[in-house]
Amino acid sequence: MQQTDRGPAAAVPDGLSQREAEVRRRRGEGNVAVSASSRSYARILRTNVFSFYNSILFAIGAALLALGRYNDAFISVGLGLLNAAISAVQEIRAKRKLDRLQLLNRAVVTVVRDGADVPLTPEEVVRGDVLHVRPGDQVVVDGPVLDGGRVEVDESLLTGESEPLVREPGQDLLSGSFSVGGEGYQLARDVGAESHAGRLTAEARRASTDTTPLQSRIEFVVRLVMLLVALMSVTILLQAALEGLPLVRVVQTTAVLSGLVPYGLFFLVAVAYTVGAAKSAGRGALVQRVNAVESVSNIDVVCTDKTGTLTTGRLTLAEVLPVGALEGAAAERLVGSMARSAASPNLTGAALAAALPGQPWQVREEVPFSSSLRWSGLRTDDGVVVLGAPEALAPQLSGPPLTGTVSGRTAQGLRVLVVARAADPGATLRDPAGRARLPALDPVAVVSLADELRPDVTGTLARLTGDGLAVKVVSGDDPRTVAALARRAGLDGGEPVSGADLDALSDPELDRVTARAGVFGRVAPEQKERLVDSLRRQGRYVAMIGDGVNDARALKRAQVGVAMTSGSAVARDVADIVLTEDSLAALLPAQHEGRRIINGISTSMQVFLARVGTQGLVILAVTMLGLGFPYSPAQVGLTLLTVGIPTLFLTAWARPTRPDPHLLATVGRFVVPAAVLTAAGGVAVYALLYTGLIAAVADPRFPDFARAEFEQYTGLSSDDVGFAEAAATLGAQTGLSTFVSFAAFGLILFLKPPNKFFASWTRPDGDRRPAVLVAVLVVAFGGGLFVPWFTDYFGLTDAAEPVFFVVLPALVVWFAVLSAAYRFRLLDRALGLPAPRAAGR
Numbered sequence: 001m002q003q004t005d006r007g008p009a010a011a012v013p014d015g016l017s018q019r020e021a022e023v024r025r026r027r028g029e030g031n032v033a034v035s036a037s038s039r040s041y042a043r044i045l046r047t048n049v050f051s052f053y054n055s056i057l058f059a060i061g062a063a064l065l066a067l068g069r070y071n072d073a074f075i076s077v078g079l080g081l082l083n084a085a086i087s088a089v090q091e092i093r094a095k096r097k098l099d100r101l102q103l104l105n106r107a108v109v110t111v112v113r114d115g116a117d118v119p120l121t122p123e124e125v126v127r128g129d130v131l132h133v134r135p136g137d138q139v140v141v142d143g144p145v146l147d148g149g150r151v152e153v154d155e156s157l158l159t160g161e162s163e164p165l166v167r168e169p170g171q172d173l174l175s176g177s178f179s180v181g182g183e184g185y186q187l188a189r190d191v192g193a194e195s196h197a198g199r200l201t202a203e204a205r206r207a208s209t210d211t212t213p214l215q216s217r218i219e220f221v222v223r224l225v226m227l228l229v230a231l232m233s234v235t236i237l238l239q240a241a242l243e244g245l246p247l248v249r250v251v252q253t254t255a256v257l258s259g260l261v262p263y264g265l266f267f268l269v270a271v272a273y274t275v276g277a278a279k280s281a282g283r284g285a286l287v288q289r290v291n292a293v294e295s296v297s298n299i300d301v302v303c304t305d306k307t308g309t310l311t312t313g314r315l316t317l318a319e320v321l322p323v324g325a326l327e328g329a330a331a332e333r334l335v336g337s338m339a340r341s342a343a344s345p346n347l348t349g350a351a352l353a354a355a356l357p358g359q360p361w362q363v364r365e366e367v368p369f370s371s372s373l374r375w376s377g378l379r380t381d382d383g384v385v386v387l388g389a390p391e392a393l394a395p396q397l398s399g400p401p402l403t404g405t406v407s408g409r410t411a412q413g414l415r416v417l418v419v420a421r422a423a424d425p426g427a428t429l430r431d432p433a434g435r436a437r438l439p440a441l442d443p444v445a446v447v448s449l450a451d452e453l454r455p456d457v458t459g460t461l462a463r464l465t466g467d468g469l470a471v472k473v474v475s476g477d478d479p480r481t482v483a484a485l486a487r488r489a490g491l492d493g494g495e496p497v498s499g500a501d502l503d504a505l506s507d508p509e510l511d512r513v514t515a516r517a518g519v520f521g522r523v524a525p526e527q528k529e530r531l532v533d534s535l536r537r538q539g540r541y542v543a544m545i546g547d548g549v550n551d552a553r554a555l556k557r558a559q560v561g562v563a564m565t566s567g568s569a570v571a572r573d574v575a576d577i578v579l580t581e582d583s584l585a586a587l588l589p590a591q592h593e594g595r596r597i598i599n600g601i602s603t604s605m606q607v608f609l610a611r612v613g614t615q616g617l618v619i620l621a622v623t624m625l626g627l628g629f630p631y632s633p634a635q636v637g638l639t640l641l642t643v644g645i646p647t648l649f650l651t652a653w654a655r656p657t658r659p660d661p662h663l664l665a666t667v668g669r670f671v672v673p674a675a676v677l678t679a680a681g682g683v684a685v686y687a688l689l690y691t692g693l694i695a696a697v698a699d700p701r702f703p704d705f706a707r708a709e710f711e712q713y714t715g716l717s718s719d720d721v722g723f724a725e726a727a728a729t730l731g732a733q734t735g736l737s738t739f740v741s742f743a744a745f746g747l748i749l750f751l752k753p754p755n756k757f758f759a760s761w762t763r764p765d766g767d768r769r770p771a772v773l774v775a776v777l778v779v780a781f782g783g784g785l786f787v788p789w790f791t792d793y794f795g796l797t798d799a800a801e802p803v804f805f806v807v808l809p810a811l812v813v814w815f816a817v818l819s820a821a822y823r824f825r826l827l828d829r830a831l832g833l834p835a836p837r838a839a840g841r
Helices: 018-026 043-048 052-066 070-104 196-204 211-242 247-258 263-282 293-297 328-341 347-355 390-396 403-410 458-468 479-488 509-515 525-537 549-557 570-572 584-625 639-652 663-698 704-714 724-749 771-783 790-791 801-823 825-831
Strands: 111-112 116-120 128-133 150-154 165-168 178-187 283-286 301-304 309-320 365-367 375-380 385-387 415-422 441-453 469-474 520-521 540-545 560-564 576-581
Touching: 070 150, 116 365, 165 178, 165 375, 178 347, 196 365, 211 263, 211 293, 211 584, 211 663, 263 283, 263 293, 263 584, 263 639, 293 560, 301 403, 301 790, 309 347, 309 403, 328 347, 328 375, 328 385, 328 415, 328 441, 347 441, 385 390, 385 441, 390 415, 390 441, 403 415, 403 441, 441 479, 441 584, 458 469, 458 549, 469 479, 479 520, 509 525, 525 540, 525 549, 549 570, 560 570, 570 801, 576 584, 584 639, 584 724, 639 724, 639 771, 663 724, 663 825, 704 724, 724 771, 724 801, 771 801, 801 825
Parallel strands: 301 469, 301 540, 469 520, 540 560, 560 576
Antiparallel strands: 111 116, 111 128, 128 178, 150 165, 150 178, 283 576, 309 441, 365 375, 375 385, 385 415, 415 441
C-alpha cells in the first residue's frame, strides 16, 4: 500500500559505537538509577534495631550486665534483637517483592549503537547515546528530540497533566514520561542523578520520622513507667543500703524492678505489625514500613491523584454524536477508519480504533496531531478527513455553531473532539509552502472521550466516605475536568480550586480552602506537598495516594503514602504502602487490619499496665511495711503465663472496630482501679501469710515435714539465724504470686466478658474464646502448683492449704469490689470526672 506525504521522516543517526559507550560508562557517565530502592537493607536494619523500644531494652540489658545478671541481660537484649528481626524481616520481604515487581515491569529501551537499533536496559544507557523513541516507550533520560523526529509524550507521572504534549526537534523529552505517539530520536544529554526524574527522586528520599498514634501513646506510657521505676529503684536501693543488705539481695531487687518495664508489650507490637503486614500483602497492599499497617487505620482524609490512580491512564469512547449528513453507523465507521489509518496512533486514536468499526485507508497525505495545531488530518482518494479540538476547527466549519453540544459534554469532564470532512473533495492539507492548513469543512460528528476509571474506584470511594473519611482529588489536570471525573467517581468536591490560586494564599487562608474544597486542579508537585502540610496543621491524619514522580514529595509528607505498583519507581520507593494490583480496594482490608491491631494492642496494654501497676504498688507497700521483698526474679517470669500468652491471643482475636480516640483515658480508667485493688488484695495476702508463717515457724508444734520442706526451699537450717524470715518470705511470695496470677486471668474476663455477670467494665461482644482461654490458663497454672519442676522453676513452694485458704477468699472479695468500682465508676466519681464517652458500656 503506497502512502505519501505523511510528513518528514527522521534520518537515522549512527549513534555511539559500543567501544565509545564502554569508555563513557567507565568515566561514570552511565544512567545509574537514583531510585534503585531508597530502602536499602542497611537502612532497614538500622531503623529497626535502633528503634525507641529496642534502645530501652538494650540500655536495661547493659545495666543488668553490669550488675552480673547475665541471664536477665541476655533476655532483655535478646528480646530487643528479636523485635528488630521480626520487623526487619517483614520489611525486607516487602522490599524483595517490590524489587521483583520492578524487575518484571522494567522497561527495555532502544539505543542506536554502531548505526543499528539495540535493545538495552535503562541502566546501560550512557551520556551521548541516541535513543529511538516510539509509541509505548518510556523516556529514561533527559535530552532533545533530534532533527526529523516528532514525539507525542504523556508527562502525567511528572506533572499530573494527562493531556499528551508534542515535542518537536530541539525540544526536550524528560525522563519519567511516556511516548504515546509519533516517532523520533533523542539525544541522551542528562543521565542518572542529573536527569529530571533523578533530581526529583533525590528530593523525595529524605528520612521519615513519623510515628503512629499508637506508637506515640505507648512511648508516653513506657517513659512514664520508666520514670516511676527509676524513682522506686532509687528509694528502695537507698533503703537497702541503709539496712546493709547483701549485694546479692540488691542485685535481685534491681532485677525485679527492671522487670516492671513492659518488655512483652514491645514484642507484642512487633508481632502484631508483622502479622498485619503479611495479611495486608496477601490482599494487595504491600507494607514497606511495618507501622504503616496500623497507621492506615487512623487516616481521616485521603488525598488522591487522578491520572493513573483513579483512572487507568487510558481513554474510553463515551459517544459519537452525528452532526452532519452521515447517519450514526456511517459516522462511526468513518471515525473508526480514520483512527486505523494514522501512521503514528496516539491514545485518542487507539481508543477510537478499539471502540469503532472501520478499515484502514490508503493515505495520500497526513498531518499528525500537534499541540500547536490541535488537529490532525488525512487525505485519501475520497477527500480530506480532520479530527481536532472544537475551537481549532470552528473557524472552518460550516453550519450552525456546535458550542452548546460541546460545552454540555465538556462540563461532564469529557474530552470532546470534532470530526469533519473537507467541503471540496480535491482539497489538500498543506499550503503551497508545505505548511499545515485547514480547508473549509463540513462537520460529521462530535466525539466524546472519557478517562477510564479503575473498576473498583467508585465502590471503594463510597465505602471510604461512608466510613467518615474525607476524600480530596489533587491533580495536574484542568480543575473542571478533575471535578467532573470526581463526580463520575461518586464524589461531590464542590467548586474546584486551581493551583494558580493557591500560590497567593497565606497558610491560614490555605487552611480554610483545604478544609472546604474537595477538588484541586493544575496543582504542581510542591503545591501537593503544601496541601498535605495544610491538612496536617489542621490535625488531620492524611493518606496520599499517587503513582507519579510528581506525587513523591506529597507521599513522603503524608502520614501514610500509598503508591501504585504500575506507576513511577520513585513513588514506590518513598511510599509506606504499595498497591501491588493497582486496586484502591486493597486499602479497605489494610484499614480493617490496622483497626484490629490497634484494638488488640490497646486491650493488651491494659493487661500489661495493670500488671506493672500492681507489682509496683505491692513492692512499695511491702517494703514500707518492712515485710521483706515480695518478689524474686524467678517469680517475675510468671508474667509470661499470666500476661504474655493471653495478650498474644487477645491481639490475634481483636475485631476491626473504630479506634478509641481517648485511648489513654480509657486505659487509665481501667488500669488504676485494677492495679490499686489487686495490689491491695496482694499485699493483704502477703502480709497474712508472712506474719502467720513467722509465728508458725517459731512454734515448736510446727510440723516437721513442713519445716524440712522450708529448709529445702530456702537452703537454710531451721537453726540458722534468719530462717523464719526466709521461710515466711517464700511462703508469702507464693501466696502473692498465686493471687496476682489468678487476678490477672480474671482481668481478661472484665475486658472480654462472656456474659452479663462479668460485664461491669464493658458489654459482652459475643466472643467466647477469651473465656475459654481463661479457663485453660487457670487449670494450667493451678495444676502447675502441684508439679515440682514448675514450682522450682518459678521459685514457689508446693501447693499448700494455708495458701489457698487465704488466696481464694481474697479473690472473691477482690472480684466483688473491682466489679463495683467499674460498674459504679468509683474512680471517675472520686476524681470528679465526667462519664466516659467511649467506655463500651
